[in-house]
Amino acid sequence: MGTKMTESEKKQKELKDLIKKIGFTQNKFAQYFYNETESENEVETKQFQEKFKKQLHRKTTDIEIIDTYLKFLVELPAFAKLNDIKPNYIANNNFSDIFNKRMKKISESITKSLENEF
DSSP, rough: OOOOOOHHHHHHHHHHHHHHTTOOOOHHHHHHHHHHHOOOHHHHHHHHHHHHHHTTTTTTTHHHHHHHHHHHHHSSHHHHHTOOOOOOOOOTTTTOOOHHHHHHHHHHHHHHHHHHHO
16 A cells, blocks of 8 residues: 655656656756746756755655746646646635635546546
8 A cells, every 4th residue: 555645745746747748857847947037057057956856856845846846837838739738726715725625626536537538
């Protein structure tokens, strides 16, 4: 019986899978992300690539950081060429936490069902 993945681990796996799906390596994505958002300094880019790879493996990586990478990735032209969409449930503060969690689970279930069809 496998261990249950944390929310951070799920997001990390999703990011890794999407990086592969668009034909990038983790290094290429990290380089592209850093050069677009920070600097084109080669030394700093190499340092960021190592930091990025560690963030994809560390169980304690903040989900917000991974979400930032995911948001950047789905806006890339390479992602648009896949004719793929990234479903994303957005919690509404007008609803209770329990309601938002249940809606997120429903959304994830629908996504899995659709993925299994194809």
